[in-house]
Amino acid sequence: MRTENSDTFQNISQKxxxxxxxxxxxxxxxxxxKRNLNDLEDYRLISEKNNLHCKKGQxxxxxxxxxxxxxxxxxxxxxxxxxxxxxxxxxxxxxxxxEIIGHRGFGTEEYYSIGAIALEDTKLCYFSKNxxxxxxxxxxxxxxxxxxxxxxxxxxxxxxxxxxxxxxxxERVIDTILYLNRKFGNINGFLNLTLSRxxxxxxxxxxxxxxxxxxxxxxxxxxxxxxxxKIGITNIQLLKNEIxxxxxxxxx
DNA sequence: TCATTAATCGCAC
DNA sequence: GTGCGATTAATGA
Numbered sequence: 001m002r003t004e005n006s007d008t009f010q011n012i013s014q015k016x017x018x019x020x021x022x023x024x025x026x027x028x029x030x031x032x033x034k035r036n037l038n039d040l041e042d043y044r045l046i047s048e049k050n051n052l053h054c055k056k057g058q059x060x061x062x063x064x065x066x067x068x069x070x071x072x073x074x075x076x077x078x079x080x081x082x083x084x085x086x087x088x089x090x091x092x093x094x095x096x097x098x099e100i101i102g103h104r105g106f107g108t109e110e111y112y113s114i115g116a117i118a119l120e121d122t123k124l125c126y127f128s129k130n131x132x133x134x135x136x137x138x139x140x141x142x143x144x145x146x147x148x149x150x151x152x153x154x155x156x157x158x159x160x161x162x163x164x165x166x167x168x169x170x171e172r173v174i175d176t177i178l179y180l181n182r183k184f185g186n187i188n189g190f191l192n193l194t195l196s197r198x199x200x201x202x203x204x205x206x207x208x209x210x211x212x213x214x215x216x217x218x219x220x221x222x223x224x225x226x227x228x229x230k231i232g233i234t235n236i237q238l239l240k241n242e243i244x245x246x247x248x249x250x251x252x
Numbered sequence: 253t254c255a256t257t258a259a260t261c262g263c264a265c
Numbered sequence: 266g267t268g269c270g271a272t273t274a275a276t277g278a
Contacts, residue, residue, distance in 0.1 A: 169266070197259065207267065212260060228275065229258085259274070265267085 021051050021074065021125070030098025031072055032149060033127070036142045043138070045131040052126060054078075054118035061116035067105035069128040073097050076122025077184065077193055081202065082114045091203040093156070094119070094193070096184060100149065106132070119193065163246065164205040171243050172204040173214040177224065178240065179203075181233055190230040 023046050026034050033040065040046055051074070054060050060071065063083060073095055080101060081091045092114060095101060105112045106129065136143045163175055177191070177200075184193040201211045215231070218224045223239055225232040233239065 208258095209260085209268075210266075216260080253278100255276100255278085257274105257276075259272105261272075262270095264269090 020049070021123070023049070026074070028074060028098050031074075031125075032098075032100070032142075032145055033072065033125075034098075036139070036145060039139050039141060040135055043131065043135045045127055045135040048128065048131055050126040052124050054122045054124060056118055056120050056122075059115060059117045060124065061102055061112055061114065063112055063115040065112050067102065067109060067112055067129065069126055070103055070106060070132060071101040071116070072125040072127070073099050073101065074123040074125050076124075077119045078116050078122055079119055079199065079203075080114050080116050089202045090205065091199065093160075094180065094183060094203070103150070103153070119195070167243065167246055169204070169206045169210050170214050170217070171246065172206060173200065173211055174218075174239050175243050175246075176200055176204045177231065177233065178236070178243070181236070186233065189225070189234075190227070190232040194229045196229065 023034060023037055024041075028034055033045070037046070052060070054076070060078075061080075075097055077094060077096050078101060079091050080093050080095060081089045084090055095116075101116050101124075102112060102114075104114065136146060163172060167175060180191050180193055180195075184191060186192055197211045197215070198208045201208045204211065215224065215226055218239075219226060223233075223235045225234055
């Protein structure tokens with residue numbers, strides 16, 4: 001594991017020169033930086049950004065590694081997790097294009113409290129902490145957008161705490177399916193993100209076996225379909241009804 | 253095809 | 266609900 005880590009960071013520094021994708025030509029308007037680009041163009045933040053490419057399964061944020069900057073997802077999908085007792089993984093959230101990884105470590109924190117792994121081939125933009133600081137201190141609109149983002153993240157993580165502590169396993173699994181559907185959408189009736197049963201479990205805060213059991217129950221009830229790793233929703237309304245009393249599907 | 257890896261299922265606690 | 270082990274399906278070289 002240790003050698004893998006250093007490889008990861010070596011790759012990051014090696015690749016920095018090879019493929020810089022300019023913010024100017026970027027199409028990703030979900031990105032906080034892209035949306036504020038007009039005000040930011042002259043900062044080093046833009047001229048000194050780096051791009052890196054992660055293959056599926058590659059970890060690009062290590063738990064405990066020092067924080068030097070923030071990652072923005074240009075393309076792809078990642079899972080953000082923290083490891084608990086017995087190496088049990090708790091997936092904190094999933095992230096897609098335009099979202100920020102590592103923002104919790106920004107500011108006073110020195111080390112990442114989370115790890116992040118690419119779920120598919122993913123392109124990342126990397127901005128150094130110092131350059132971000134400079135831009136934030138000099139541009140209140142940008143800083144305000146950042147603040148909104150943080151407030152929003154806090155909101156989501158609070159409702160996640162509630163869902164894990166108050167919902168049954170079945171409800172949590174359903175909530176997870178709906179969350180992924182909201183976030184990543186579906187193609188041909190199947191969720192546009194392929195996860196293992198273990199990853200569903202790690203997000204829902206339960207065990208892989210439980211996810212399998214709930215899935216097969218839901219299949220019998222014709223609420224979902226499953227073809228290998230692909231999960232399809234057949235009756236979204238009934239699923240929503242089951243967790244409606246918790247009201248969790250409204251946000252996050 | 254064979255070998256791994258993932259998904260299920262059954263059962264005890 | 267959880268965790269282990271056996272079985273079966275899926276995937277990849």
